[in-house]
Amino acid sequence: MSDVHAARRARLRERCAAAGDGAALVTRPANVRYLAGGGPPGSVLLLGPDEDILLCPRDGGREGLRGAEEPPTLTAVPISGDPAVAAAGLLTPSSAGSLAVEEHHLTVARHRAIGAVVPGLRLTDLGCAVERQRIVKDEEEIACLRIAAEIADHALGELLESILVGRTERHLALELERRLVDHGAEGPAFPTVVATGPHAGRRGHRPSDRRVEEGDFLSVGLGADYRGYRCLIGRTFVIGSSPAAWQIELYELVFAAQRAGREGLVPGAGYRDVDRATRGPLEAAGHGAGLAPRTGHGVGLEIDEDPQLAPAAMGKLDARVPVTVGPGVHLPGRGGVRIDDTLVVRPEADGGPELLTITTKELLAL
């Protein structure tokens, strides 16, 4: 893997050179991991004029509470105090000229401390250069996402075989998270969502003590973290032998919208076009007002990355971009439906979008 990370750093270095920056300081944790391959929490990467150095906190702000990640491909240099400030201290204005920092991640206080440690060093903005570099994945990254999705599918599949009626949302969520780890996840990719009855399909629902009842919609959202890569799957089920007519109708509507979005995932498609494909059927059915501001997003080292699939999003999909497609409709007081998949954009010649989360999307009555 070490070559992979060195190649990523070389690409960023080219970008910095083109922008006139002699050095770059990467502080956002997922960006550090992407470029360096790991390191303890709080590590920062200095892409220097001569060499690249990973600086990590000697003590860690929260030593004893959080552990180190996998070994990085760079030598990790333990530093007392703020690693970002120490990194800047390795530079001189004459050697580096300017240092590009991640202004969208660095705090004002750290930025000021960096500026003070090397007077005369010009601080510029690296912007989201690393985040943009992360959008298109290589096949090794996609392999990790594929395994993460398999783990989530397994955990969900096992839950569906168990008795659900009478159990609380909170316990079902914990059970799913335990199963994710059982199947090899480092942990859940994000806090697992289990929503029953009137909660089902609701955005931002946190598992409560409500118990699953006969006739409920049950919506579940979960994902696995496998080697840092995070996927997302969401499904909605009906509890009991026969769904009500309104439940079948709502499910079919959301399913059709989600399929339209999935089918729009071709290289060259605009982010907003995919969103429109998903959103259109729901708006046409009169559910426009309650819809989420976006219907999908990128995944990778973070569960929520670019691109954003939203009405005003600019940009076009490339091959090897993993995204979620996950519309949902919630009817206040009654519940609702949400269906999320993680897919990888592939050219039609390669078979079109690759579905990573393969749990059935038939409406199961459990």
Next chain:
Amino acid sequence: MSDVHAARRARLRERCAAAGDGAALVTRPANVRYLAGGGPPGSVLLLGPDEDILLCPRDGGREGLRGAEEPPTLTAVPISGDPAVAAAGLLTPSSAGSLAVEEHHLTVARHRAIGAVVPGLRLTDLGCAVERQRIVKDEEEIACLRIAAEIADHALGELLESILVGRTERHLALELERRLVDHGAEGPAFPTVVATGPHAGRRGHRPSDRRVEEGDFLSVGLGADYRGYRCLIGRTFVIGSSPAAWQIELYELVFAAQRAGREGLVPGAGYRDVDRATRGPLEAAGHGAGLAPRTGHGVGLEIDEDPQLAPAAMGKLDARVPVTVGPGVHLPGRGGVRIDDTLVVRPEADGGPELLTITTKELLAL
């Protein structure tokens, strides 16, 4: 609770007025929760010249993944875009004069955006004013910490009644986290640590697939989040019927050090004096080199708050300050011992330090 939050805001407003700031923008999540009583993730609090407003993201960056917290005591105003920028937009240079922001939390990019939205508004640094206000807790906060500690004690007690040999660190950690939630925690206060054999007592250990074996030291660190308040307990046990002589000796040493630290928790004691009381016996026994940079810290809405109990820490303890006391010694290749408690500083007239985590600290052979 609404009066409590209003009183906290009034105190901060006085501090701002004294510093000449007409308004303050609070962005750090634990600080927002402390002053406003809750709100969806990403909410910010504007302590304005006329009124206080909680601004929350209309969509939430990660809507659907994370839920809203308990209802705040202020009206939550949904905002499209960055709530911090929108908050600044409510001010004029003439009405506010200057706006104090949390430079240790706010990113450079957000700071710049805030500056751009109201040209002429002077941005000053609020510093850690709210964090300092949070150090001394009121009795309601301490009651939450007490319940959090009870929950952790229960979870740990139940684990000790089960069979441990042959189970992995990872599964024991998950089991503990499930039990925390079973007993009423919102979740774990931090990722649970379970360390066996050569891992035991090691700082920053993450649960692995190593299984508990006869003769192991087993060290466990966990805590509950109860209504946002987080505690910490750490214990070390021996697996099997009879601990080895070196295990008993090491345990007694760490126990004596931890007791010395606990006994130092009186109002007026210097942070560094408590650290020295804990650290001294370990250094005297030749374990100085491997010790953590601090032996305890504050807890509350965050698991790691001020004060820091460390050799160079400045300041003195007050009554009603909850802190951890948790020394540990790790012998590479052999394992080690760590014992953590959460206590509240109380005057001697009130019985001295209040121990919140009451699980026994006898060396149990399990």
